[in-house]
Amino acid sequence: MHELAEALAEVLGAGTVSELQRLSGGASRETFRFRADGRSLVLQRQRGGYSRDIAHEAQVVQAAGAAGVPVAELVAWSAQPSAIGSAYMVLTAVEGETIARKILRDQQFATARQVLPAQLGAALARLHAIDPATVSFLAAADQLAEYRSVLDQTGRAHPAFELAFRWLAAHVPASHPAVLVHGDFRLGNVIVGEHGLNAVIDWELAHLGDPMEDLGWLCVKAWRFGSALPVAGVGQYQQLFDAYEAAGGVPVDPQAVRWWEVFGTLKWGIICITQGLAHTSGQARSHELAAIGRRVCENEHDLFLALEGSW
Amino acid sequence: MNEGPHDRPTAAELVESVREWLERDVLAGTAGSLQFHTRVAINVLAMVEREMLLGAEQASAHAARLAHLGCTDDEQLARRVREGELDDRLADVRAAVWADVRDKLLVANPKYLDAPASAGPGGA
Numbered sequence: 001m002h003e004l005a006e007a008l009a010e011v012l013g014a015g016t017v018s019e020l021q022r023l024s025g026g027a028s029r030e031t032f033r034f035r036a037d038g039r040s041l042v043l044q045r046q047r048g049g050y051s052r053d054i055a056h057e058a059q060v061v062q063a064a065g066a067a068g069v070p071v072a073e074l075v076a077w078s079a080q081p082s083a084i085g086s087a088y089m090v091l092t093a094v095e096g097e098t099i100a101r102k103i104l105r106d107q108q109f110a111t112a113r114q115v116l117p118a119q120l121g122a123a124l125a126r127l128h129a130i131d132p133a134t135v136s137f138l139a140a141a142d143q144l145a146e147y148r149s150v151l152d153q154t155g156r157a158h159p160a161f162e163l164a165f166r167w168l169a170a171h172v173p174a175s176h177p178a179v180l181v182h183g184d185f186r187l188g189n190v191i192v193g194e195h196g197l198n199a200v201i202d203w204e205l206a207h208l209g210d211p212m213e214d215l216g217w218l219c220v221k222a223w224r225f226g227s228a229l230p231v232a233g234v235g236q237y238q239q240l241f242d243a244y245e246a247a248g249g250v251p252v253d254p255q256a257v258r259w260w261e262v263f264g265t266l267k268w269g270i271i272c273i274t275q276g277l278a279h280t281s282g283q284a285r286s287h288e289l290a291a292i293g294r295r296v297c298e299n300e301h302d303l304f305l306a307l308e309g310s311w
Numbered sequence: 312m313n314e315g316p317h318d319r320p321t322a323a324e325l326v327e328s329v330r331e332w333l334e335r336d337v338l339a340g341t342a343g344s345l346q347f348h349t350r351v352a353i354n355v356l357a358m359v360e361r362e363m364l365l366g367a368e369q370a371s372a373h374a375a376r377l378a379h380l381g382c383t384d385d386e387q388l389a390r391r392v393r394e395g396e397l398d399d400r401l402a403d404v405r406a407a408v409w410a411d412v413r414d415k416l417l418v419a420n421p422k423y424l425d426a427p428a429s430a431g432p433g434g435a
Contacts, residue, residue, distance in 0.1 A: 157389040159408045163401075166392065219432070226426065237432040254432035261431065288351050294358060297415035298423050304409045306431060311405065 005034070007083035008043065011076055012036050012090065029054075030085075033093060040093040041075060045085035053204060054087040055079035056137055060180065060206045061091070063134050068126045070199050072191075094199040100187035100225045104233045112196045117235025119197040120190070120218060121243030127200075128179040128211040129248055135180050140208040144168055147267050154273045160300035164266045167307055173256035178208040185214045186223040187232050211250060215240065216260020221302045222268050262306050269299030323363040330356035361418045369414045376407040 005017040014036035023031045023042075032043040046054050058077035065071040077089035103109050144165075151161060182189075183205030191199040217223070219230050219237065227233030231240045241252040276293015278284045320328065333353050341349050380403065382388040388404075391397050397404050416423050 157385040159385055159388045159392055159404070160412055162389045162392040163405060163408060166395075221426075230432075241432075258431045287355055288348060291351050291355050291358075294415075294419040297412050297419055300412040301409075301416055301423065304405070304412065311401065 003083060004032075008034065008036065008090070011078070011082070011084065012041075042072065042091045042093050043084070043088060044091070045088035047085050052079065052087070054089055056135075057203045057206070058089040060135055060138070060203045061089070063130050063180070064127055064200065064203070067130045069123050070197055072199050072201065094191045094201075096191040096193040096198040098188060098191055098201070100223070100233070103187055103192045104225055104227055108194055109192060112192050112194060113234045115196040116192065117231050117239040118243035120185075120232060120235075121240045121249070122247035123197060123200055124182075124185065124211070124214050124218075125244045125247035125249035127182060128214070128250070130180045132177075132179055132208055135206075135208070138180070138206060138208050140178050143209065143213065143263065143267070144172070147263075147270050150274065151270050154270070154277055156273055156277075158269075158273075158296070158300065160303060161266060161269060163311075164262065164303045164307070167311060168259065168263055168266070171259055173212070173253065173259045175210045176212065176250055179211050181207060181209045181211060181214045183207050183209075183214075183217075185218050186220070187225065187234075188223070210256075210260070212253070212256045212260050215244065215252065216257045216262075217264040219257065219261045220264035220268060222265070222299070258306075262303065265299050265302045265306060269296050269303070272296045272299065321363075323360055326356050326359050326363070330360070358419055361421070365414075365418060369418070372414065373411055376410060380404060380407055 001020055005020050008014070008020075009017040016035075016037060018035050020032060020034040023033055028048060029044065029046050032045070034041055034043065044054060044057075055077065058074055061071050062074050065073065072091035072094045075090040075092060077087075078084075079087045082088075097103055097106075097109065103112065148165060151158070182200065182203065184202060185200070189200065189202040190197055191201060218232050218240070224230065224233035229235055230237055237254065237257070241254070241257075244252055272292050272295045275289050276296070279286050279289040279293065330353055333349055333356070338346065338349050338353070377383060377385075377388060380388060380397065380400070382391065388397075388408075392404060413424065
């Protein structure tokens with residue numbers, strides 16, 4: 001830790017780096033919080049592996065901030081291997097809450113919940129307005145094909161998902177020109193204060209794709225965390241769509257959003273399979289991951305609810 | 312469940328005893344991440360208890376549903392749906408699969424069956 005603090009002080013030109021503590025991290029990616037000359041900062045670093053991820057993410061955060069999306073300010077980043085890691089970025093620490101259940105239930109966020117649907121819609125509109133040429137290093141992926149392949153790789157049979165894949169393949173909406181999409185835009189990946197949205201975080205899944213993907217994912221039932229309100233558990237569809245269009249987003253086709261919401265439900269179900277597999281395969285032994293493996297059927301049930309009457 | 316040579320408590324009763332201990336004595340002394348993971352453990356044990364109670368009956372119902380569709384297991388059913396071989400009886404397939412999904416939820420998370428639903432965008 002001492003060496004890391006020294007390396008940070010050097011790249012930031014800071015006199016003192018203090019209170020360095022590790023917040024989270026897996027084998028290849030770690031997050032730290034620290035103070036540099038009194039300023040509260042966050043470090044994300046990559047060790048070994050694929051250093052381009054963080055370099056891409058840093059440039060995406062920068063582009064999003066420049067377009068008026070609330071983000072943590074990018075203070076420093078590098079994809080050159082150093083004492084800090086194979087790549088890293090340093091961002092300002094934004095105050096607020098990320099835990100969805102607290103945002104949805106605690107009294108202190110009552111005002112925030114009122115304004116969040118419109119703020120989330122406006123943030124997405126600004127993000128999607130970014131010229132894709134500025135982030136041309138990002139890949140465009142066929143999400144349906146990608147998750148078809150992820151499910152196949154699990155080797156697990158889920159007839160409910162096969163029914164959903166067939167419905168999705170038969171109802172693909174007309175696509176918009178590809179834009180920069182966040183890729184995991186939902187409560188949990190936004191920092192919320194008492195007055196609403198403070199920052200959009202966790203940009204590692206950003207890619208080029210259909211703008212409706214972000215709107216649909218925001219409405220997936222899992223991200224309502226038990227609330228009856230469809231948009232992130234805080235709002236109605238129309239509030240989101242109105243705010244998105246008012247902030248310059250393309251006209252919203254509710255049926256396209258619905259397609260992406262159904263796809264998102266399938267996608268989260270497939271991710272639940274992979275989380276359970278991470279435990280059973282021995283890659284990361286954890287009863288929490290094991291339990292997520294048994295949440296697959298929640299998504300199967302949601303798919304039936306969503307598609308009842310329209311198969 | 313109790314055809315073997317084992318004495319009481321049954322396996323389900325043993326699991327129940329550990330879950331009750333976690334709820335009664337452990338949970339209150341934990342906070343933060345440890346409390347969260349204790350709750351997850353309690354939920355997992357409750358799930359195992361429900362599967363021990365309902366599993367045999369659900370297995371028979373599952374086998375009967377598959378047989379009705381002319382399939383021997385979920386792998387075969389999934390493959391036949393994917394390849395369109397059951398397109399002439401998709402309503403039957405959906406009814407059977409949804410019944411299986413409800414059975415899975417009765418074990419994994421019965422409360423989920425009562426969770427609020429909303430009409431989709433555009434009133435779908």
